[in-house]
Amino acid sequence: MEAGDFSVASVDILSITEDDLKQARILIIDDQVANICLLQNVFNRTGFVNHTSLTDSREAIQRIFELQPDLILLDLDMPNVNGYAVLHKLREKLPPTAFLPVLVLSGGSDSKSGAWPEQERTKRKTLAAGATDFLQRPFDMSELLMRIRNLLRTRLLHLELEKQNIVLEQKVSERTAELRGALAELKETQKQIVQQERLRAFGEMAGGVVHDFNNSLMSIIGFSDLLLGNPDILADRKLAVEHLKIMNTAGRDAAQVVSRLRDFYRNREVEDVFTAVDLNEVIEQTISLTQPKWKTQARSSGRMIEMVTDLEEVPPVIGNPSELREALTNLVFNAVDAMPEGGTITLRSRPEHQAVLCEISDTGTGMSEDVRGRCLEPFFSTKGDKGTGLGLSMVFGTIKRHNGTLDIESAVGHGSTFRIRFPLDNGTMATDAAERTTAVQFTQMAEAVEAKS
Numbered sequence: 001m002e003a004g005d006f007s008v009a010s011v012d013i014l015s016i017t018e019d020d021l022k023q024a025r026i027l028i029i030d031d032q033v034a035n036i037c038l039l040q041n042v043f044n045r046t047g048f049v050n051h052t053s054l055t056d057s058r059e060a061i062q063r064i065f066e067l068q069p070d071l072i073l074l075d076l077d078m079p080n081v082n083g084y085a086v087l088h089k090l091r092e093k094l095p096p097t098a099f100l101p102v103l104v105l106s107g108g109s110d111s112k113s114g115a116w117p118e119q120e121r122t123k124r125k126t127l128a129a130g131a132t133d134f135l136q137r138p139f140d141m142s143e144l145l146m147r148i149r150n151l152l153r154t155r156l157l158h159l160e161l162e163k164q165n166i167v168l169e170q171k172v173s174e175r176t177a178e179l180r181g182a183l184a185e186l187k188e189t190q191k192q193i194v195q196q197e198r199l200r201a202f203g204e205m206a207g208g209v210v211h212d213f214n215n216s217l218m219s220i221i222g223f224s225d226l227l228l229g230n231p232d233i234l235a236d237r238k239l240a241v242e243h244l245k246i247m248n249t250a251g252r253d254a255a256q257v258v259s260r261l262r263d264f265y266r267n268r269e270v271e272d273v274f275t276a277v278d279l280n281e282v283i284e285q286t287i288s289l290t291q292p293k294w295k296t297q298a299r300s301s302g303r304m305i306e307m308v309t310d311l312e313e314v315p316p317v318i319g320n321p322s323e324l325r326e327a328l329t330n331l332v333f334n335a336v337d338a339m340p341e342g343g344t345i346t347l348r349s350r351p352e353h354q355a356v357l358c359e360i361s362d363t364g365t366g367m368s369e370d371v372r373g374r375c376l377e378p379f380f381s382t383k384g385d386k387g388t389g390l391g392l393s394m395v396f397g398t399i400k401r402h403n404g405t406l407d408i409e410s411a412v413g414h415g416s417t418f419r420i421r422f423p424l425d426n427g428t429m430a431t432d433a434a435e436r437t438t439a440v441q442f443t444q445m446a447e448a449v450e451a452k453s
């Protein structure tokens, strides 16, 4: 924040005028009418127009709250309720942040407390009781006036500061409300973006699924046409059964293809549900789920991609299986994209100390140091129109939600390895982490959006 932002709180001493001082409310509390008259005379002569007096100190507190004075001149030695008692009561009743100056005017020249050590003791006791200032009678009038002016100036500045604090607080709460609104908007945008990326991944998969599904339908239609159009084959029970078996297998394949799509969306309604997840199962499901992309589509464009698994038995991690599948799906898609000439994708799992390692490597193009450094940024893509740049930022978000870590190793021409580690005791912290990640992602996204616009 720049210094200028605080200008509202800066107090201009000059803004308190002589007139303000003269208009300030002064309350005199003294049981001696003669003392009061003396002070009133001085005030009238010097232009302090707002003074009131009180001789019965039993009414002091009530009058103070009624009059709301800016300064109290208080006598110490009074019957019934003495000055100390008034000070104590006042300290009790006033809010701790209030600044109401009390100038104690103690003992006359005939007082017992005339001796110096006694005077000094009285003064300390008075200040300790909460008095702001202290003067011993008989006092010099010009000194009294100077002290009064100083105390009033401090009081008025204090009031001004309080006023400005209120304005400042209002501003802060307005800004907080604005920020809250902006954050809600950003959350909504992020949701839409994530949904968009999901749809894109879904579309990509659907492309492959359509191809596989068509293949199955072709066999079913072809063989049933054959049977229907050739009564001889239909009459040959053995041959007919053979054809029916092929059709049956094709039908089952098609059903499996459809279930892949279902897998992709499974659990989507119950987001944020963390359960014990077998990562190996998630890996196997991801492989089957992404088969159209790495097998069928890749083959139809003339490249061979081999999918290798190297899975060890691992303890379950606490997580959301659907999100984890989606994250791995994104990593497989990226690996396929990085291997235009074909190659090998290896998926590994290993138990580690208090963690489970899940690793995906490809033998693709790899990344330059610059791309590797930026690849997690939302909207960062080297694929032009073919990429959204959201895949890895989603992957990273998912890993963080699971309190996991991600290491990326990559060298141009030598492929890439994405190494994910999930802690074994991440369950209780998952929600916290989710909040944190969302915040981090929002900031990153906002920065990215800003940079792009």
Ligand SMILES: Nc1ncnc2c1ncn2[C@@H]1O[C@H](COP(=O)(O)OP(=O)(O)O)[C@@H](O)[C@H]1O
Pocket: 330, 334, 335, 338, 362, 364, 365, 366, 367, 371, 375, 376, 380, 381, 382, 383, 386, 387, 388, 389, 390, 391, 392, 393, 415, 416
């Ligand atoms: N396995 C990989 N091999 C090489 N580069 C990769 C790999 N995965 C990601 N990248 C790089 O990271 C960028 C961001 O990836 P991602 O966030 O998934 O967005 P997109 O795939 O839409 O480009 C990619 O454009 C690519 O340059």
Ligand SMILES: [Mg+2]
Pocket: 330, 333, 334, 387, 390, 391, 392
């Ligand atoms: Mg991607």
